Amino acid sequence: MTRRPPKKNEKSGRGPCLQSNLEGTRTMAIQITELTELRPMRHARANLKKMTKKTRKNGVKRKSNGHDSIIRDGQTPYQVRNISNVLSYGVNITLFPPHLELVPQLNEVYELELAFYESKILSDEEIIRNGAYFARVGNTLTRHFLICSGEPVRLPQHSSSRLRSFFQTNQFKTGYATHGLFPYRGKFHPQMIKGLINAMGLKPGDTVLDPMMGSGTLLIEARLMGIKSIGIDASPFCRFMAQVKLDALTVPLTPVREALKNSRAVYEHFVKLAGQPNRGSKKRFEGYSGDFFSIRDSSAEYPLKPSNRGNLPAGSEIPEVYNFFLLAYLDSAGYSERSDRKSPYDQFHAILERYLFVAEKIQSVLAGTESELAESKALEGDARRLSLRDSSVDGIIFSPPYSFAIDYLENDSFHLGFLGIDIDKLREEMIGLRGRTLRQKFELYKTDMERVISECARLLRPGRICCIVVGTNNNQLSKILEVSPDEVKGIDELLVELGKPHGLHLIRKLSRQITGMANTMRTEFIVMLQRR
């Protein structure tokens, strides 16, 4: 229905109302009265009567003090009868049933959207166990709320106030469970991953794949949710790190507590094996060459026998415990390399203390809730050539390098060097790092991503969904392609196009702001492709 423009001095209609608002002479209450008198009210009142008896097919019925506040009739979108009712209800009651309470710190549209999908797809019991965006279902607190509550991740004393405030304001999004154990650039937001797993309709018993798992965020979330997972990364260090973070959900804590009491001995054990980190220098690790405890091979025997444990605490011969110490050591050595504020030993002690805190916190929540952890496999491999069967997974979530924004090998060179890995050889496998000139790199990136997408299509069962989280470094690409940044085609669009010939079709795209520390990008996209 088209409305005629209001005549001069006419009392009803938006024109005079807006005007009086601009003049600042009339109160909100007056505007409310005017709004309720708006437009073809006879028609609206008739509808209102009907709606108080029963909810109309296309109508939205909300009651407060016996009055309906919003009416959708056949022609006009919404008629506002009582704006104070609308405002006091807020969006929540329109989107969610009243017994669902959202988690604090939910502040992005994509989060509200994923929460909405959870409320539609999951039962109340499923929200309590696996929901990402609800704090409470009726009187029952959700597991996500319990896992994230309490003191957030403990940061080193010298951490900047910016970093501290990041973790405080993101308590329900990141840093919970074992996600905070090792800082990995370009890591997923764990809460978002949980929300996506739900939105994709994955249930306990299904299998989800991340062909570029990085630090293993997807695997940890899936494991906690009872969903089987497989993660693959070209970097052996990623495989090791992801495995330790998975194991930390169940690692025996007594040896870790003992190690903390005698952390000097543990520290010296690693220094003797691998040398001291180069304090405060950017120099890369040079002290060791060779295959460090066969960490690259998950099935290898550990050479550390109880008899040659030295001063390490009892229990260190358990691979999960030993690797927990080793990751803490590598983490601390990385810090020491970047900063000399603390001695390498003090740094190690502080990080081991934080690791223990993280493991104790998540294990105590898991002990208090009936929750079976699912099987997860962290593997080393190439996303372009996956040795998995056709149609063998129920969902895929991954985040590729955003063309070549982050040099993962440069970032991890200390740890890779420590593990005796030939970085130059590995570079040939790494998507986004292959090629000499930037132009060459971009061409190879597109070829490589085409192969990854075709592998995803091959592995995904028909009807299932592949989610790709990706952003575009417009400035970088605009220089390579010699176009203005506005003309650069997003990597998200490129991936959607690559998916089509392989039967992967776009069903939804969400955008989210990147709020991490130092970003070259502000927005990234969640692209949802369905296998036809």
Ligand SMILES: C[S@@+](CC[C@H](N)C(=O)[O-])C[C@H]1O[C@@H](n2cnc3c(N)ncnc32)[C@H](O)[C@@H]1O
């Ligand atoms: C954006 S990161 C993924 C981060 C991950 N989502 C997380 O939560 O930690 C991209 C990853 O792709 C990996 N990668 C690069 N080339 C690869 C390849 N050919 N096969 C498998 N993984 C590869 C990198 O090692 C890096 O860990």
